[in-house]
Amino acid sequence: MYELVIKDAIAAAHFLREYKGKCETLHGHTYHVEITINGTHLNSLGMVADFTELKKKLHDFLSTLDHVCLNELDFFKINNPTTENLARYIYEQFGKIIAPLSVGKVRVWESDTSSVIYYA
Secondary structure: OEEEEEEEEEEEEEOOOOOOOHHHOOEEEEEEEEEEEEEOOOOOOOOOOOHHHHHHHHHHHHOOOOOOEHHHOHHHHHOOOOHHHHHHHHHHHHHHHHOOOEEEEEEEEOOOOOEEEEOO
């Protein structure tokens, strides 16, 4: 098994519904996103996938989340826009984009000292 890791970042705002504390009001984060992609086979070039292509796909996907209020997106109207739910959303949606490759895990940093890892 091979694990490829790609990274990117977005800036987004959110507020946590039914939370008592400063995160209940609108605020923003620069989220750093790290995605591990699993593969078992190498192509004729000896690669699971081309990093350049994967990073472009990730950047294009994350651009839909960049500089938005997460609460306004359909997924987060149902699911509180916690970092945990953001990691799950990225895992599920980006997995559709890179199929037949698979996402192993997604790590989202909401600050320099706090992150969430999601995998299924």
